[in-house]
Amino acid sequence: MKKIAIIGGGISGLSALHSIRTGPLADCDVRLYEKSDRLGGTIGTDRELGFVSDWGPNGFLDKIPLTLQLVEQLGLTDQLDPADPSAENRFIYRNKKLHAISASPLKFLASPLLSLKGRLRLIVEPLIKAKTDDSDESIYDFARRRIGPEAADTLIGPMVSGIFGGDARELSLKSCFPVMVEMESQYGSLFKAMIAKKKAKKGGGPAGPSGRLTSFKNGLYTLIERFGELYAQNIETGKATTTITKTDTGYRITFADGSTADADAVICAAPAFAAGEMVGSLDSSLSDLLNSIPYASISVVCLGYPCDKISHPLGGFGFLVPRTEGKRILGSIWTSAIFGGRSPDGMVQVRAMIGGATDPGAVNLSDGELLDIIFAELDEIIGTTGRPSYVKIYRYTEGIPQFVIGHSKKIARLNEFEHTYPGLFFAGNAYEGVGLNDCVLRANSVVTRLADMRG
Numbered sequence: 001m002k003k004i005a006i007i008g009g010g011i012s013g014l015s016a017l018h019s020i021r022t023g024p025l026a027d028c029d030v031r032l033y034e035k036s037d038r039l040g041g042t043i044g045t046d047r048e049l050g051f052v053s054d055w056g057p058n059g060f061l062d063k064i065p066l067t068l069q070l071v072e073q074l075g076l077t078d079q080l081d082p083a084d085p086s087a088e089n090r091f092i093y094r095n096k097k098l099h100a101i102s103a104s105p106l107k108f109l110a111s112p113l114l115s116l117k118g119r120l121r122l123i124v125e126p127l128i129k130a131k132t133d134d135s136d137e138s139i140y141d142f143a144r145r146r147i148g149p150e151a152a153d154t155l156i157g158p159m160v161s162g163i164f165g166g167d168a169r170e171l172s173l174k175s176c177f178p179v180m181v182e183m184e185s186q187y188g189s190l191f192k193a194m195i196a197k198k199k200a201k202k203g204g205g206p207a208g209p210s211g212r213l214t215s216f217k218n219g220l221y222t223l224i225e226r227f228g229e230l231y232a233q234n235i236e237t238g239k240a241t242t243t244i245t246k247t248d249t250g251y252r253i254t255f256a257d258g259s260t261a262d263a264d265a266v267i268c269a270a271p272a273f274a275a276g277e278m279v280g281s282l283d284s285s286l287s288d289l290l291n292s293i294p295y296a297s298i299s300v301v302c303l304g305y306p307c308d309k310i311s312h313p314l315g316g317f318g319f320l321v322p323r324t325e326g327k328r329i330l331g332s333i334w335t336s337a338i339f340g341g342r343s344p345d346g347m348v349q350v351r352a353m354i355g356g357a358t359d360p361g362a363v364n365l366s367d368g369e370l371l372d373i374i375f376a377e378l379d380e381i382i383g384t385t386g387r388p389s390y391v392k393i394y395r396y397t398e399g400i401p402q403f404v405i406g407h408s409k410k411i412a413r414l415n416e417f418e419h420t421y422p423g424l425f426f427a428g429n430a431y432e433g434v435g436l437n438d439c440v441l442r443a444n445s446v447v448t449r450l451a452d453m454r455g
């Protein structure tokens with residue numbers, strides 16, 4: 001194996017490139033082809049008027065050593081910016097009020113976030129029999145079964161829209177939160193599992209994945225810029241792949257400009273729907289499989305306000321809104337409370353998310369319509385007055401892949417295609433996890449499998 005092609009220059013393709021250049025395949029001739037004129041995919045940062053605004057993701061959890069190791073190898077450790085400890089404070093908007101979610105079980109139970117009936121149902125969780133079969137279950141059905149419908153709607157639904165832009169009723173627990181399946185099967189109860197894990201100091205639980213949100217001092221795009229500087233000679237931007245076909249010895253990539261490139265192995269790190277199109281003439285069942293992974297649209301709106309124009313204190317991560325509250329905003333992240341240097345003196349930056357699988361039409365709202373909704377809802381929820389002096393809107397039509405019921409079967413079939421087409425791999429957020437850590441892990445494991453093939 002001499003020539004490797006990578007398609008897609010988001011975090012997945014770039015981490016695969018890095019793994020190849022720094023691992024056992026370092027002697028190979030590797031080229032990365034990116035459709036757009038810029039690298040990064042969903043990752044981007046605007047730095048304007050003293051504001052630093054991330055387009056999509058705004059950080060990664062510092063719990064995966066591989067990502068931190070990658071940052072170190074890129075020479076960026078001193079640029080890391082861990083979230084302020086106050087970001088532990090998170091809020092849920094319910095019954096026209098923001099409620100702090102307390103990490104202390106007693107304080108949580110004393111809070112009026114859930115009705116008395118909802119709280120009583122929650123505390124009997126350890127008495128609910130564990131599911132014994134391994135059928136795929138939606139996140140919502142699991143939560144409803146274990147902690148009751150009110151807690152499922154108020155706590156779990158918003159968490160799912162916050163992480164996946166997803167609908168808890170559609171997404172697979174097994175594929176999105178495998179740790180919860182393990183907690184139930186191993187301990188018979190989430191509470192018992194949390195207590196056991198706390199004792200073992202492992203962290204984690206139904207409140208969300210553990211780890212501290214971490215970014216870079218000048219925004220997340222710092223990571224992409226560094227990849228671009230280090231590997232400029234291996235990267236071609238403005239190079240859209242149209243097809244991947246088989247040759248006698250490997251694969252041929254055809255580009256939109258009519259040119260071609262042959263490679264012994266291909267890592268396709270473009271979104272699943274784009275990968276599905278590329279392999280249409282190679283194998284229609286592989287193409288159908290990739291195309292069967294749905295995506296949710298989502299929009300992010302970053303806003304800069306003078307400090308005195310928001311009445312709710314912004315000490316915390318931000319808030320999420322259960323769909324039952326009748327608002328369109330999914331939630332808001334208080335960017336300048338989490339990371340330093342994100343807004344000029346005297347100003348704060350907040351970002352609002354809208355859309356996702358439960359509101360697919362939101363991505364088509366005009367700027368004016370979108371802002372009218374967001375301003376009105378922020379006025380009500382955090383007491384904004386007047387209009388922000390800084391506004392940035394980022395829309396993702398096919399934003400976040402949705403691991404719906406049956407997703408794990410799709411991934412098992414995709415793995416079988418690795419045997420049918422040796423040397424053709426799929427990296428990216430559509431398969432094993434949507435977070436930046438998941439992308440880095442999958443890119444690394446694909447490169448390891450490629451290296452193993454060579455022996």
Ligand SMILES: Cc1cc2nc3c(=O)[nH]c(=O)nc-3n(C[C@H](O)[C@H](O)[C@H](O)COP(=O)(O)OP(=O)(O)OC[C@H]3O[C@@H](n4cnc5c(N)ncnc54)[C@H](O)[C@@H]3O)c2cc1C
Binds near residue numbers: 007010040435
């Ligand atoms: C709004 C939003 C907020 C998020 N927040 C977080 C967060 O806070 N933390 C977190 O961990 N994750 C977050 N995520 C998820 C995370 O951003 C993504 O999962 C991750 O960036 C995906 O990286 P990727 O490289 O797999 O795909 P992408 O970033 O989609 O990159 C794929 C690349 O392939 C290119 N491409 C497409 N078609 C072709 C073609 N035909 N030829 C060549 N190239 C092609 C694209 O141009 C793109 O550059 C968020 C996602 C969104 C949308």
